[in-house]
Amino acid sequence: MIKAVLFDLYETLITEWNGNQKKAVYSTDELGLNPKVFKIEWDNRRELRMNGIFPDHQSVLIDILNSHGKYSDPDVIEKVHQKRIWAKTVPFQQINSEVIELLARLKEKGIKIGLISNCAPEEVFSWSTSKLADYFDEVVFSYEVKVAKPSPEIYQTACNKLGVTPEESIFLGDGGSNELVGAAEAGLKAYHATWFLPEDYSNNIQGFPKLCSPLDLLNQVELAHH
Template structure:
């Protein structure tokens, strides 16, 4: 099979938020003091809005927080919201500052082979605000961020859109991801060849070909 384009997931595939099993950011916020919501309750509210956050239903981080506060009839503290937003931006820059050399080498090798490279990421604005300044951006022919296109993995439409934008057929493409959000199954349903990136996140299991290091991808092309 001749591969014309490869699409990558971003978090826990090209970059990771973890080091030695712990978050790089070591984040810890007192949501009860900042927003008037117990920490566990805030995490539940945040998780409940995951799909809408990824699909761009909320235009900004602030809108998510306002929706949570409104649902609980709590007072809005703009300073607290701005503090949390800025702290989240700082958290999300850390993975981009620690791009593995092997990832960069893989992208450079794909470029030399003339294979087009795309990104399909389920994300919100603040999570990828540092993408364009990262070591990765210049290697990509196209990037799809779910919040911008109002569609997220594993919806087959997002993979079809990615192929349309690079003008390639799904059967001539591959998708590489760690398996979060059922992205591997979605890519397979969309007709792409699928590889399971198994070098950062190893707790998600799948039936797809596992790559235990980025360099293994080149062996299968």
């Protein structure tokens, strides 16, 4: 009996991409670091950003500049911060109608809806004002709970918040961060959301049922109900 569906956020409910182009691109040139160097430093801090060791985006920028012996001008930091907030808001402004329909229909069935997102604060700045937020019973952001997918702990935390067991729950995600394996190991039924993914990327992940459109999940919920 399925009582809850837990969703990933980026590339499952919303997408940052339009074909092979990002919808919103911003530069960090004001920081005075070579963009390639910045990207390496940024990626190196991914885990610490996701699990809340860095409290916010600004502290990451300051740490990167400090590691290169550069002064972090507060005005420059704030300018880059606001650009990132803007870039992360854009995907929330264009939500796929099938995603909304899926959430509405799950609600009608009395199924609880939860979110598990590996994220830093600025990446979900626009969550609470988005169309999505109203449908969700519980939200688990990795930076808030200080643990990220694929750790079984984050899935258990979400199930506890919803008052369900992992065995009564479905997890749906695009497969990033090894999240499908983590969900399955935590005891949830994991499904691969492929509707926003390029085919070659989708094919890299095997071993989980692939759903080509959001509404395909409804059939799985029905099957699991019986």
